Amino acid sequence: xxxxxxxxxxxxxxxxxxxxxxxxxxxxxxxxxxxxxxxxxxxxxxxxxxxxxxxxxxxxxxxxxxxxxxxxxxxxxxxxxxxxxxxxxxxxxxxxxxxxxxxxxxxxxxxxxxxxxxxxxxxxxxxxxxxxxxxxxxxxxxxxxxxxxxxxxxxxxxxxxxxxxxxxxxxxxxxxxxxxxxxxxxxxxxxxxxxxxxxxxxxxxxxxxxxxxxxxxxxxxxxxxxxxxxxxxxxxxxxxxxxxxxxxxxxxxxxxxxxxxxxxxxxxxxxxxxxxxxxxxxxxxxxxxxxxxxxxxxxxxxxxxxxxxxxxxxxxxxxxxxxxxxxxxxxxx
Amino acid sequence: xxxxxxxxxxxxxxxxxxxxxxxxxxxxxxxxxxxxxxxxxxxxxxxxxxxxxxxxxxxxxxxxxxxxxxxxxxxxxxxxxxxxxxxxxxxxxxxxxxxxxxxxxxxxxxxxxxxxxxxxxxxxxxxxxxxxxxxxxxxxxxxxxxxxxxxxxxxxxxxxxxxxxxxxxxxxxxxxxxxxxxxxxxxxxxxxxxxxxxxxxxxxxxxxxxxxxxxxxxxxxxxxxxxxxxxxxxxxxxxxxxxxxxxxxxxxxxxxxxxxxxxxxxxxxxxxxxxxxxxxxxxxxxxxxxxxxxxxxxxx
Numbered sequence: 001x002x003x004x005x006x007x008x009x010x011x012x013x014x015x016x017x018x019x020x021x022x023x024x025x026x027x028x029x030x031x032x033x034x035x036x037x038x039x040x041x042x043x044x045x046x047x048x049x050x051x052x053x054x055x056x057x058x059x060x061x062x063x064x065x066x067x068x069x070x071x072x073x074x075x076x077x078x079x080x081x082x083x084x085x086x087x088x089x090x091x092x093x094x095x096x097x098x099x100x101x102x103x104x105x106x107x108x109x110x111x112x113x114x115x116x117x118x119x120x121x122x123x124x125x126x127x128x129x130x131x132x133x134x135x136x137x138x139x140x141x142x143x144x145x146x147x148x149x150x151x152x153x154x155x156x157x158x159x160x161x162x163x164x165x166x167x168x169x170x171x172x173x174x175x176x177x178x179x180x181x182x183x184x185x186x187x188x189x190x191x192x193x194x195x196x197x198x199x200x201x202x203x204x205x206x207x208x209x210x211x212x213x214x215x216x217x218x219x220x221x222x223x224x225x226x227x228x229x230x231x232x233x234x235x236x237x238x239x240x241x242x243x244x245x246x247x248x249x250x251x252x253x254x255x256x257x258x259x260x261x262x263x264x265x266x267x268x269x270x271x272x273x274x275x276x277x278x279x280x281x282x283x284x285x286x287x288x289x290x291x292x293x294x295x296x297x298x299x300x301x302x303x304x305x306x307x308x309x310x311x312x313x314x315x316x317x318x319x320x321x322x323x324x325x326x327x328x329x330x331x332x333x
Numbered sequence: 334x335x336x337x338x339x340x341x342x343x344x345x346x347x348x349x350x351x352x353x354x355x356x357x358x359x360x361x362x363x364x365x366x367x368x369x370x371x372x373x374x375x376x377x378x379x380x381x382x383x384x385x386x387x388x389x390x391x392x393x394x395x396x397x398x399x400x401x402x403x404x405x406x407x408x409x410x411x412x413x414x415x416x417x418x419x420x421x422x423x424x425x426x427x428x429x430x431x432x433x434x435x436x437x438x439x440x441x442x443x444x445x446x447x448x449x450x451x452x453x454x455x456x457x458x459x460x461x462x463x464x465x466x467x468x469x470x471x472x473x474x475x476x477x478x479x480x481x482x483x484x485x486x487x488x489x490x491x492x493x494x495x496x497x498x499x500x501x502x503x504x505x506x507x508x509x510x511x512x513x514x515x516x517x518x519x520x521x522x523x524x525x526x527x528x529x530x531x532x533x534x535x536x537x538x539x540x541x542x543x544x545x546x547x548x549x550x551x552x553x554x555x556x557x558x559x560x561x562x563x564x565x566x567x568x569x570x571x572x573x574x575x576x577x578x579x580x581x582x583x584x585x586x587x588x589x590x591x592x593x594x595x596x597x598x599x600x601x602x603x604x605x606x607x608x609x610x611x612x613x614x615x616x617x618x619x620x621x622x623x624x625x626x627x628x629x630x631x632x633x
Contacts, residue, residue: 009470016471020480024487139611141563143570144586144604147593151601155594272476276567280590290479291571294486306483313476 002325010318015067017310021303022066026059070307076300080293085304089286093308094179095165096278096285100270102182102205107212107270108263114213115220119228120247130217137214142207142273146280149203161199163282170196204274204281211273212266219262223255257328264320268313275309362624369620375613383429392420394427394580403596413598415588421599424580425606431581432610435496435565436558442500444554447507452542454508455515456534466512472505481564485573492581495574499564503557510553511546518545548625555621558614566607582607 033050041049054062069075075085118127153159161167165181174185174193182201185193227233228251236246275287282288286305293301341358345351363369382389392410397419404414412421454465472480484498518524519542527537568574569583577584582603589600 012467013471013474016468017475020471020475021483024483135612135615138559138615139563139608141566141570141583141586141604141607141611143567144601144607147586147590147600148604151593151597155597268476272478275478275482276570279571290482294482295572297486299486302483302486306479309479310475313479314474317474 006318006322010314013314013318014311017307017314018067018070019063021307021310022063024306025066025299025303075304075307078293078301078304079298080296080301085300088289088301089304089308091179092284092286092289095181095283096271096274096287098180098182099201099205099277099283099285100208100267100274102201103208103270103274104212104263104267106206106209107216107266110209111213111216112220112259115217116224116247116252118217118221119224120243122225127221130221133210133214134218137211141276142211143276143280145207145210146204146277149207150280153203160203161196163200163280165197165200165284166193167196167200204277204283208270208273208277212270215266215269216259216262220255220259223258224251227251227255257324260327261320261324264316264323268316271309271312271316359624363620366620366623368616369623372613372616372618372620375609376617379429379433379610379613382426383433386427386430390420390423390426392423394419394424395578403592403599405596406598406602412602413596415585415599416592421585421602424585425582425603428580428582428585428603428606429610431492431575431579432562432565432607435492435499436561438496439500439503439561439565440554440558442496443503444507444550446500447504447509448511448543448546448550450504451508451511451513452515452538452546455512456519456538456542458519462512465508469505469508472502473509477502478564478567481568482571482573485568490573490576492575492579495565495568498568499561503561506557507550507553510549511543514546514549515542552618552622552625555614556618558618559611562607562611562614 033046033053033055050056054065057065073086075089077083078085078088081088114126114130118124118130121127150162154162164171170193174181174188174190177184177187181197182194185191185197224247233246233251236250241250274283274285275290277283278285278287279291286309290302290305290309292298293305337357339350340354342350342354345354363373386394397414397417399418401410401414402416402418404410404418406413410420410422412425414420415424450465450469454462454469480502481495481498484501485494488494488497524537524541527541532541565574566581566583566586569581569585570587572584572587575581575584577588585603586600589596589598589603593600
């Protein structure tokens with residue numbers, strides 16, 4: 001039963017997402033018929049095309065048709081690229097996935113130990129640093145941090161590569177297998193490309209990772225504090241268990257499950273946050289695709305990208321929620 | 334000067350005395366926390382800068398001197414000048430008006446909407462609750478920024494549409510909070526008493542239920558302000574929010590992007606304003622939460 005219920009809410013949420021993109025597609029001031037026939041077509045042609053496109057049908061019917069076509073993977077044609085939106089999205093998505101994944105790895109690898117340490121030494125400098133980072137994560141615009149990062153680390157220090165995924169003269173040299181440039185170049189054994197790709201991804205991924213770190217460290221800290229105040233910790237201390245073991249073996253173990261949800265949430269958030277970062281770094285991912293489409297009023301592309309980002313976001317969130325329920329017996333109902 | 338003893342009296346004689354006393358206690362508690370004082374000072378500074386922009390700004394925000402274009406920060410132009418020779422400090426100062434306007438408008442649209450939906454759902458319960466909260470949950474589970482982008486795409490770029498789009502994505506949080514609050518007292522005796530006086534549901538919700546949800550909503554709105562500012566600036570940055578020549582901070586950063594590598598100040602200076610103001614709302618919101626809503630302390 002719980003599994004069924006879960007699938008039901010998932011389906012309803014996806015339907016809601018589809019309803020929202022459908023409504024947005026309806027209220028746009030751009031006339032879809034006009035876009036097809038051009039403004040010099042006669043009134044009869046206009047009406048005929050309008051009928052052919054099914055725009056005279058009742059809205060529920062149009063919505064049902066829309067849902068069906070999306071389920072079949074048809075997101076319409078993009079006006080600006082001239083290709084199917086679904087095809088475009090499949091091509092740009094790996095770039096976003098690669099950046100967000102590296103970002104979440106950075107965020108988890110630094111954020112979790114920082115949170116544990118801050119909880120162990122409440123009020124220490126690490127604790128203060130995490131407070132500041134947490135606030136900064138809320139107050140600093142990602143796109144601005146990206147620009148500042150470019151000025152410092154690319155223009156002045158020359159530590160990292162600039163905008164784009166790879167140096168221009170290496171572009172297109174690596175055969176596409178997974179679409180993840182780091183993985184592809186490693187498989188091909190093309191280490192020059194790998195180094196170049198890494199120098200390009202490291203700054204945007206670190207900036208994304210910073211926002212993940214801010215959240216993960218804060219949550220880890222508060223989960224750990226909750227555990228450390230429990231009586232079993234006192235018992236362990238009285239028994240003379242070394243502090244390191246108390247932290248990692250006793251207190252950290254029970255919060256691992258809670259952390260899954262937190263990490264899932266911030267991973268989904270990074271996919272969303274990459275929209276801004278990609279614009280700054282001219283990163284050819286889904287965010288860049290979305291913003292380019294927005295500025296070209298390419299509605300099919302906008303709605304398709306919104307749908308895919310929304311679906312991945314919902315999927316990760318609900319997925320980590322479900323995983324939490326499976327792993328933590330107390331959360332089962 | 335009102336005597337402190339009168340304010341803090343345990344048995345106030347009038348409703349006004351009680352309210353003033355409560356306000357006094359709250360502000361005392363707020364001012365005891367140095368971080369919320371910093372936040373409050375930033376917000377007050379923002380209000381003053383926005384109010385007195387024409388007197389504070391040394392130059393015009395829309396007209397520049399092309400002979401002075403892209404000058405680095407100096408004694409005359411503290412934050413330098415942009416590509417049209419406009420003084421960036423003056424534009425940042427005028428930009429405070431736009432930022433404040435956006436934040437207030439979003440709060441005024443989204444908070445009452447969320448409050449209404451949340452209280453109605455919580456008060457009536459049953460299928461009304463299920464429908465309204467189902468809707469709220471769908472909105473909550475979708476990415477806010479992407480939704481706002483899509484709405485702006487449909488409505489067309491511009492500052493009014495940006496406000497509407499942000500408000501559309503902001504209300505569900507308030508609805509959830511208000512509903513949770515209502516559930517804690519929907520079976521309370523004071524509501525039975527009002528009902529027995531034959532009060533209508535509208536009257537009960539508006540006069541007896543909503544006021545009790547106000548403080549947690551206000552806390553949440555204050556905490557959300559930073560996010561609203563960042564989203565608005567992001568929309569401006571993407572060219573979907575305020576349009577040039579309006580001195581909106583995000584749009585200014587976007588213009589400065591073209592010469593970021595040589596004239597770094599054009600894009601970075603407005604960003605500092607965004608950071609300071611968002612930080613102000615964060616700090617003040619945290620303080621307000623600790624005072625008004627101690628249950629929520631330390632949570633996300």
